[in-house]
Amino acid sequence: xxxxxxxxxxxxxxxxxxxxxxxxxxxxxxxxxxxxxxxxxxxxxxxxxxxxxxxxxxxxxxxxxxxxxxxxxxxxxxxxxxxxxxxxxxxxxxxxxxxxxxxxxxxxxxxxxxxxxxxxxxxxxxxxxxxxxxxxxxxxxx
Amino acid sequence: xxxxxxxxxxxxxxxxxxxxxxxxxxxxxxxxxxxxxxxxxxxxxxxxxxxxxxxxxxxxxxxxxxxxxxxxxxxxxxxxxxxxxxxxxxxxxxxxxxxxxxxxxxxxxxxxxxxxxxxxxxxxxxxxxxxxxxxxxxxxxx
DNA sequence: AAGTTACTAGTAATCATTACTATCTCTAGA
DNA sequence: TCTAGAGATAGTAATGATTACTAGTAACTT
Numbered sequence: 001x002x003x004x005x006x007x008x009x010x011x012x013x014x015x016x017x018x019x020x021x022x023x024x025x026x027x028x029x030x031x032x033x034x035x036x037x038x039x040x041x042x043x044x045x046x047x048x049x050x051x052x053x054x055x056x057x058x059x060x061x062x063x064x065x066x067x068x069x070x071x072x073x074x075x076x077x078x079x080x081x082x083x084x085x086x087x088x089x090x091x092x093x094x095x096x097x098x099x100x101x102x103x104x105x106x107x108x109x110x111x112x113x114x115x116x117x118x119x120x121x122x123x124x125x126x127x128x129x130x131x132x133x134x135x136x137x138x139x140x141x142x
Numbered sequence: 143x144x145x146x147x148x149x150x151x152x153x154x155x156x157x158x159x160x161x162x163x164x165x166x167x168x169x170x171x172x173x174x175x176x177x178x179x180x181x182x183x184x185x186x187x188x189x190x191x192x193x194x195x196x197x198x199x200x201x202x203x204x205x206x207x208x209x210x211x212x213x214x215x216x217x218x219x220x221x222x223x224x225x226x227x228x229x230x231x232x233x234x235x236x237x238x239x240x241x242x243x244x245x246x247x248x249x250x251x252x253x254x255x256x257x258x259x260x261x262x263x264x265x266x267x268x269x270x271x272x273x274x275x276x277x278x279x280x281x282x283x284x
Numbered sequence: 285a286a287g288t289t290a291c292t293a294g295t296a297a298t299c300a301t302t303a304c305t306a307t308c309t310c311t312a313g314a
Numbered sequence: 315t316c317t318a319g320a321g322a323t324a325g326t327a328a329t330g331a332t333t334a335c336t337a338g339t340a341a342c343t344t
Contacts, residue, residue: 011290012341033331048293053332055291069213072301074331087256096258100251102244109242110267114229116238118269125252127260153321154310175300190324195301197322214332216300 030095032074087125091132167221172237174216229267233274
């Protein structure tokens with residue numbers, strides 16, 4: 001009896017789920033659920049927002065994608081699953097990867113300091129992307 | 143002509159603003175706006191949610207408190223303004239400080255890697271607090 | 285084929301936050 | 315001291331993001 005090796009929480013790889021995952025992978029960026037929805041609708045015009053949210057959640061729990069809880073506004077998703085960090089533009093909201101490395105043993109240090117059973121960490125840089133940095137100062141509010 | 147040295151964005155220290163700041167300082171924890179609202183209402187029963195949000199925002203812009211954009215759910219606020227990091231319990235949502243130190247020059251490294259003008263960073267550990275860790279595994283979903 | 289479970293579209297409800305409006309209160313200048 | 319205008323407030327409405335619900339569909343198991 002052969003069994004597909006799908007992660008626990010995921011019993012089936014449905015067409016919707018597959019298209020959602022592909023959309024995320026192809027988007028390159030770090031899209032919000034809303035953006036993924038737009039992309040998926042090009043292939044599956046009748047997909048519902050709920051399906052997109054549910055599957056992004058399921059894929060994240062299965063460890064196939066990453067949920068990013070960065071800054072204000074909507075949650076973002078990332079098709080890359082190996083550890084890396086992000087930087088967010090305070091002006092335009094763009095999110096990019098950074099390849100900065102943190103010292104190993106950081107989680108262990110946090111465990112020792114806090115007594116928590118540490119599962120991981122998330123690091124976000126904030127600043128202004130090159131495009132926006134150029135215009136800062138020129139912008140007058142109001 | 144004497145002038146009170148209030149931060150730019152903040153023309154006056156109103157009673158509401160003062161009570162909000164005190165509530166945050168006394169709470170010790172890292173309360174959400176909702177929790178601050180509860181605390182403030184003990185002193186000012188007629189305060190409005192909008193006033194709480196507006197002032198937390200104003201105080202944060204003035205650099206007198208910190209906004210924390212951590213994990214899912216509501217935003218949290220922190221009366222401490224010197225740099226430190228946080229750890230969040232995945233089970234109960236509790237947020238605590240950690241005294242873990244990061245290497246200096248991290249922001250500079252991020253700037254070089256990304257080309258962004260880096261303003262700062264936020265680091266969050268996630269895991270299970272001692273109380274919840276004890277019960278993990280005992281909990282059966284459904 | 286029948287029963288069971290996972291999943292879906294469509295929609296409603298909820299939660300967190302922001303925006304709006306009329307009113308009030310400081311402050312500065314005439 | 316009176317007054318105009320900016321800043322702030324309470325109360326409420328609106329928005330945006332996410333989750334929950336419902337009835338129906340598709341796939342797997344025996």
